[in-house]
Amino acid sequence: MPKPAAATRGPERPAKKPRVDFSASRVKGSPVPQKKSKGKEKEKDPEKTAAVPRKRKKPAPEDAPTPLPRSFKVIAGSYEKLLYGLDGSVSYDADSGLSFDLKPVFIFPAHVSCIKAVAASPHGGKWLATGSADEIVKVWDLRRRKEIGGLMHHEGSITHLLFPSRSHLLSASEDGTLCLFRARDWAVLRALRGHKGRVNAVAVHPSGKVALSVGKDRTLRMWDLMRGKGCASTKLGKEAELVRWSSDGALFAVQAASTIDIYTTDMNLLHTITHPSRLHDIKFVRRVNGAGDVLLAAAEDAKLSVYAVSPDPATPPRVVAEMTGHTNRVKAVQTLPIALPAGAPRPATTVVCTASSDGRIHLYDLAALPEVAVELLEMAPVAVYDSKGTRLTCVTLADGDDGGAAALAVGKRKRGDEGGEDDGDEDEDEDEEWGGVGAPEIGGSVGGEDDSAWEDEDEDEAEEEGEGEVESD
Structure with missing residues (x-):
């Protein structure tokens, strides 16, 4: 028989006092209660405490401006499988003024088929990547002038190569995919799939967070590079060959045949340029004199046309200059800001480099373009x-040896590469979030609500098959 409940209970214990959270209940202006210390507190000497300065945080290396190189390198590829390397320099004399010089450094067959794309890593120019119709991306160490190896992850000709940062390489191919490689070990971080057919070109926003690509499927696709997947697409109604961002990321241009369509980031068509001849390459570059960008257009007419582009839709683009001298189609154009020698009339300028089917590489000084x-x-x-008749197809510019040393002095120091040397590349221990702040809201697809002309990717398609890391060959 169970005992009564009262018999099972012991003597009642005193209720515990509730704890008081002074931080929450403290009246404004009242002193904060201090805990009593068990031992005796040492009295602080006011003179000693006043003499100790507060430590200030050192600015991050990324905050320091990257110095401009005083020399540069030109690397060009050709139909004849040859890779050309030139050292560029500039000198100044009070009587003759500025003098630019191109000195050949190397020439050799780099692939077993024609070279279609070249790219050099920025801020130091250590890495060079070359892509060919042989479906291989080859990586070279420009400082030591040696081949690192071949990346054989595509099943089609390489159409475009781009270094969004010193530590990442982005490639596009006729197999319809884009590959993102990590420069530390050349592993594939992402394989971006979405295009149905050949990818013609890719462009990364200056923030490094999103990229645009165009291809044979007549679509413009946007990729979220922070997550490594596609996020939006829109139909163009024509096969675009190139896509390029402006230097501030506020505009982008899409080129097809002899037309250039210039859009704002919300996918509004700002201008349409109809060039007199077929285009082969376009590039935005910031003016040396004045503010804003100009648009360089390399074409079949053997000239590089310079368009003044206004953000005002009521002011149509117009040709303000023509860079001449070639005798055949201009296939590629690239630019690089450089520092000028002491005593020069200005501290820096931007060099424009062109490669043509006539076998010549030309260098122009953008400072010759007036503000008005x-x-x-x-x-x-x-x-x-003059390469003596080689049909050049592509060109890139890299910082000279002095520029690389300057970039290393600013950047982080990391563990050495395979040669035991410190290469100074960013984020060798972890994958970096490239780019900094201010990723654009394009057509509402990145953070916006307006659907605009963009269509959101299906979740199944957006989760790309190659999200996992794949070992590099």
Whole structure:
């Protein structure tokens, strides 16, 4: 028989006092209660405490401006499988002024088929990547002038190569995919799939967070590079060959045949340029004199046309200058800001480099373009290299050896590469979030609500098959 409940209970214990959270209940202006210390507190000497300065945080290396290189390198590929390397320099004399020089350094067959794309890593120019119709991306160490190896992850010709940062390489191919490689060990971080057919070109926003690509499927696709997947697409109604961002990321241009469509980031068509001849390459570059960008257009007419582009839709683009001197189609154009020698009339300029089917590499000084052009200006090259008839297809510019050393002094120091040397590349221990702040809201697809002309990717398609890391060959 169970005992009564009262018999099972012991003597009642005193209730515990509730704890009081002074931080929450403290009246504004009242002193904060202090805990009593068990031992005796040492009295602080006011003179000693006043003499100790507060430690200030050192600015992050990324906050320091990257110094401009005083020299540069030109690397060009050709149909004949040859890779050309030139050292570029500039000198100044009070009587003759600025003098630009191109000196050949190497020439050799780099692939077993024609070279279709070249790219050099920024801020130091250590890595060079070359892509060919042989479906291989080859990686070279420009400082030591040696081949690192081949990346054989595509099943089609390489159409475009781009270094969004010193530590990442992005490639596009006729197999319809884009591959993101990590420069530390050349592993594939992402394989981006979404295009149905050949990918013609890819462009990364200056923030490094999103990229645009165009291809044979007549679509413009946007990729979220922070998550490694596609996030939006829109139909263009024509096969675009190139896509390029402006230097501030506020505009982008899409080129097809002889037309260039310039859009704002919300996918509004701002301007349409109809060039007199077929286009082969386009590039935005910031003016040396004045503010804003100009658009360089390399074409079949053997000239590089310079368009002044206004953000005002009521002001149509117009040709303000022509860079001449070639005798055949201009296939590629690239630019690089450089520092000028002491005593020069200005501290820096931007060099424009072109490669043509006539076998010549031309160098132009963008500072010759005035802020306001009254009439059409004809700009002659400041330096010329003749490959003696090689059909050049692509070109890139890299910092010279002094520029690389300057970038290393600013950047982080990491463990050495395979040669035991410190290469100074960013984020060798972890994958970096490239880019910094201010990723664009394009058509509402990245953080916006307006659907605009973009269509959201299906979740199944957006989760790309190659999200996992794949070992590099």
